[in-house]
Amino acid sequence: MGFPHYNDNIDLDSSYEFDSCIDIDFSLDSDISFNLDVTKDICVNVDIDGNEASFAIDVQAFGHDTSVDLNVVAVVMEGEWSSVTATGYAAAG
Numbered sequence: 001m002g003f004p005h006y007n008d009n010i011d012l013d014s015s016y017e018f019d020s021c022i023d024i025d026f027s028l029d030s031d032i033s034f035n036l037d038v039t040k041d042i043c044v045n046v047d048i049d050g051n052e053a054s055f056a057i058d059v060q061a062f063g064h065d066t067s068v069d070l071n072v073v074a075v076v077m078e079g080e081w082s083s084v085t086a087t088g089y090a091a092a093g
Helices: none
Strands: 066-077 081-092
Touching: none
Parallel strands: none
Antiparallel strands: 066 081
C-alpha cells in the first residue's frame, strides 16, 4: 500500500532558538568572637607508701586521610586501689 504524493522535492526549513541566563550569587557574612579564660589552681599532695605504675602513650600514623580515637577510664577506690585504662587508635590511609 502506498501513499501518493505529488512533490518529490521536500524543502524543510526549521529553526530553534533558546536563550538562558542563570545568575547565582552566594554570600556569607560571619563574625565569630570567642573568648575563653580558664583559671585553674590544682594542688595535689599524695604520699604514696606502696607501689606505682606509670605509662606513656605515643601513637602516630601519617597519611592524607586520618582518624584518631582515645578512650580513657580512671577509677579510684579510696584506700584500696586505683586504675587507668586507655584504648584507642591512630590511623592514616
